Amino acid sequence: xxxxxxxxxxxxxxxxxxxxxxxxxxxxxxxxxxxxxxxxxxxxxxxxxxxxxxxxxxxxxxxxxxxxxxxxxxxxxxxxxxxxxxxxxxxxxxxxxxxxxxxxxxxxxxxxxxxxxxxxxxxxxxxxxxxxxxxxxxxxxxxxxxxxxxxxxxxxxxxxxxxxxxxxxxxxxxxxxxxxxxxxxxxxxxxxxxxxxxxxxxxxxxxxxxxxxxxxxxxxxxxxxxxxxxxxxxxxxxxxxxxxxxxxxxxxxxxxxxxxxxxxxxxxxxxxxxxxxxxxxxxxxxxxxxxxxxxxxxxxxxxxxxxxxxxxxxxxxxxxxxxxxxxxxxxxxxxxxxx
Numbered sequence: 001x002x003x004x005x006x007x008x009x010x011x012x013x014x015x016x017x018x019x020x021x022x023x024x025x026x027x028x029x030x031x032x033x034x035x036x037x038x039x040x041x042x043x044x045x046x047x048x049x050x051x052x053x054x055x056x057x058x059x060x061x062x063x064x065x066x067x068x069x070x071x072x073x074x075x076x077x078x079x080x081x082x083x084x085x086x087x088x089x090x091x092x093x094x095x096x097x098x099x100x101x102x103x104x105x106x107x108x109x110x111x112x113x114x115x116x117x118x119x120x121x122x123x124x125x126x127x128x129x130x131x132x133x134x135x136x137x138x139x140x141x142x143x144x145x146x147x148x149x150x151x152x153x154x155x156x157x158x159x160x161x162x163x164x165x166x167x168x169x170x171x172x173x174x175x176x177x178x179x180x181x182x183x184x185x186x187x188x189x190x191x192x193x194x195x196x197x198x199x200x201x202x203x204x205x206x207x208x209x210x211x212x213x214x215x216x217x218x219x220x221x222x223x224x225x226x227x228x229x230x231x232x233x234x235x236x237x238x239x240x241x242x243x244x245x246x247x248x249x250x251x252x253x254x255x256x257x258x259x260x261x262x263x264x265x266x267x268x269x270x271x272x273x274x275x276x277x278x279x280x281x282x283x284x285x286x287x288x289x290x291x292x293x294x295x296x297x298x299x300x301x302x303x304x305x306x307x308x309x310x311x312x313x314x315x316x317x318x319x320x321x322x323x324x325x326x327x328x329x330x331x332x333x334x335x336x337x338x339x
Contacts, residue, residue, distance in 0.1 A: 004073060005034035006172055006204050012067035014053050027053045029228040040198065040205040042219030042236065044212050050228040051208045055174045059093060060084045089119045092165035096177035098157035102149040108160055109145030115167040134163040138193060155186035159193065172204045179214060191217050212251050216240045224248050227285040230304055234311025244322045245313045246290045292317055
């Protein structure tokens with residue numbers, strides 16, 4: 001029997017006001033996705049695509065204009081501060097910058113104790129025991145608890161930030177660009193750590209990044225965003241190896257390849273980048289950059305259509321350009337978890 005999703009987002013729209021006479025900025029536009037227990041869903045797209053805005057909306061840090069967010073079967077779209085405090089033990093976040101996410105005036109032990117103290121009054125020995133358990137789990141020595149953030153490297157600080165997120169034993173962790181500020185060698189270590197923790201603790205991740213290969217490394221499924229809209233979604237390996245949406249192809253074309261021939265074969269026309277601050281066009285938001293765009297693309301927004309291999313793509317020309325991935329039906333697709 002299929003388990004209900006741990007996180008279920010339906011038609012999420014987030015807007016930001018820009019002044020009385022200026023139309024609101026639509027940062028996220030009717031996005032749907034879900035995450036099953038023990039699953040990682042990668043959210044990928046360039047800067048300004050709305051990735052972090054979705055994560056912040058789930059956490060209650062950004063106001064939802066329309067749509068719904070359900071966590072553990074409960075509607076938390078407009079949850080009160082009191083309800084949010086109760087949820088935070090099971091819903092945690094790891095931010096991008098390990099240098100600003102830790103208070104430099106507090107010891108690591110004090111920082112790790114904060115999530116436990118926020119959800120009750122545990123005994124001091126219970127806190128010490130939990131810290132002693134978590135630090136080795138993230139690859140840090142026990143004496144880390146008595147030291148300060150300034151005594152650690154960026155990679156070590158991010159391990160500590162991960163330990164802090166895991167202190168209250170959450171079910172879902174939102175990883176918002178958790179390795180983008182780290183050197184490549186350290187990125188791999190942190191990614192492997194996250195994978196090990198997921199296996200050992202049965203965690204679910206919403207993994208947000210702009211780098212598609214990084215997202216692929218950890219994700220079961222990937223959702224590709226552009227200007228606040230879903231362009232393509234599907235199993236990580238399938239989407240990475242055989243993308244059908246022109247924007248996904250553009251993202252992959254930007255990935256350095258050791259084989260120059262392969263690099264040339266994957267290079268796609270990129271067009272001119274447009275920030276999310278520009279008003280959305282009537283048609284496909286990627287039409288101005290797409291090498292395959294026709295008049296229909298500029299007039300009508302394409303629905304997100306399901307494909308036979310478990311993917312979905314928002315492109316009018318998918319069936320024409322990729323006959324093997326012909327859409328099964330003409331109804332818009334809501335991104336759902338796999339079994």
